[in-house]
Amino acid sequence: LIEPRRAPLAMLGLGGSVATPADGITAEVVVVGDERQLDALGDAVRDKIVLFNNPMPPYDTIRGSSYGETVRFRHGGARLAADKGAVACLIRSVTARSLRSAHTGAMSYGNGNRRIPAAALSIEDAEMIARLAARGKRVVVNLRMEARDEGMVSSANVVAELRGREKPDEIVVIGGHLDSWDVGHGAHDDGAGCVMSMEAVNILRKLRLIPRRTIRVVLFTNEENGLNGAKQYVEDHAHEMGRHVAAIEADSGGFRPTGFSFECEDRTKAAAGERQLRAIAQLMSELGPMRIRSGGSGADVGRMRSKGVFLMGLEVDGSTYFDYHHSHGDTLDKVDPRELTDATAAMAVMAYVIADMPERLGER
Incomplete structure (x- = not known):
């Protein structure tokens, strides 16, 4: 001034x-x-x-x-x-x-x-x-600003799988994005989402719970300023988009879970899926009330919308999320371990049940 x-x-x-x-x-x-x-x-x-x-x-x-x-x-x-x-x-x-x-x-x-x-x-x-x-x-x-454009560089998505026991070619994606802004640690945005996705699969492995279908963890690169990781994922896996049963994104911070939002271009599939999701939500009652609502999903999984994939987003108590979002304050000390654990449990339950149901999500 x-x-x-x-x-x-x-x-x-x-x-x-x-x-x-x-x-x-x-x-x-x-x-x-x-x-x-x-x-x-x-x-x-x-x-x-x-x-x-x-x-x-x-x-x-x-x-x-x-x-x-x-x-x-x-x-x-x-x-x-x-x-x-x-x-x-x-x-x-x-x-x-x-x-x-x-x-x-x-x-x-x-x-x-x-x-x-x-x-x-x-x-x-x-x-x-x-x-x-x-x-x-x-x-x-x-x-006064010293910004500069250093051009595009090579990066990569990180992909890992828990292979399904009966229908390994059918896939449930869970994930978040690897990149964050250069201020803070990116703890809530989106380190928490990456940790939840990885740990959800680790929990299932430790419990020896192998679902019918494959659960694929995808940590997307370049969400913040281009979504190129998500675009590349859809391009690289175009041949199997029809076998993607669902894609769940965690990109709202590592807070107490409150439910899941969902979207699907096929209205009949969306209506059937909503009924199934409400039943699954009852399995998480120990985590508190879980709301299932029609709405958005996530920026990364949203690239699969036009492919007919059933998309979901983990919802959390975001009352303080934007206090830290994209700022110097988004550091690890802001993440409550108990809340992060509960959110991870919600991701694990939802991913496992969708992957293990006899029928595909939205096809009951």
């Missing part, structure tokens, strides 16, 4: 952003809440830094988080601002609570010709700038 007083701001560059010049960009800040407010400013945005100050509502036990509604400004705000002639874009971090921590994440320029630097501010700093602007103060910021 340069005007109306000098102060450092808590900031993280967004994934995919271009850099600023070496001495940064110094410009006046205009604050908007959404696209309509941006459009209303017209030419007043030109040569300014746009701050999208769009608050994320608190977590709701019924609705869950409002991530999908809020993250759009992180993803596309720079393109919107650039189209209006802005020189840089700032966004309010996508979180409902903060201890002055910035939260990064992927952004995209789309097909826009102008690429301007984009960064996330902590809630506290975004609010401070918004208050100053609301009082008619001229707010000037110097933004």
Whole structure:
């Protein structure tokens, strides 16, 4: 912050952003809440830094988080601002609570010709700038970022199997994603999901529970900024997509399990599968109430949607997930061992029963 007083701001560059010049960009800040407010400013945005100050509502036990509604400004705000002639874009971090921590994440320029630097501010700093602007103060910021694009590199998915005893060619996938943002440890996003998936199979092996079908653990690479691991998995296994009975993703943090969401393009299959899943959920009563609901699944397994695979996502108590998400705070000490254990148990039970049922999921 340069005007109306000098102060450092808590900031993280967004994934995919271009850099600023070496001495940064110094410009006046205009604050908007959404696209309509941006459009209303017209030419007043030109040569300014746009701050999208769009608050994320608190977590709701019924609705869950409002991530999908809020993250759009992180993803596309720079393109919107650039189209209006802005020189840089700032966004309010996508979180409902903060201890002055910035939260990064992927952004995209789309097909826009102008690429301007984009960064996330902590809630506290975004609010401070918004208050100053609301009082008619001229707010000037110097933004310095050293981002660079080092191009594509080779990576790999990690795949392991517990082979089925009767129908080994039929597959139930469970997994999470290996990559995380460079801040924090990626403990909740998505180290926890990877651990759950691996340990679920370890539990079954130790108990000598070999299901009828194969349970395949897939740890996807490059979820955060491209989904190339998931795309490659579907391409490499195109010949066996028809034998994928289900795919379950754990990418919501290592918290207390609350149920599973599911989706399937075949409505008849989805309805039959929902009845089966509700019966399976009763087997987990010791973990607490388990809700089965029609909804999303996961970004990685979602690449199998068009192939007709029955998709699922582990749901957890995500009331604190976005406190840490994509920030320096996503470290191992934030993971409760008991909650991680319970979530792993839920994954193990669901994967085993789906893999061991006489009939395929959704075909009763």
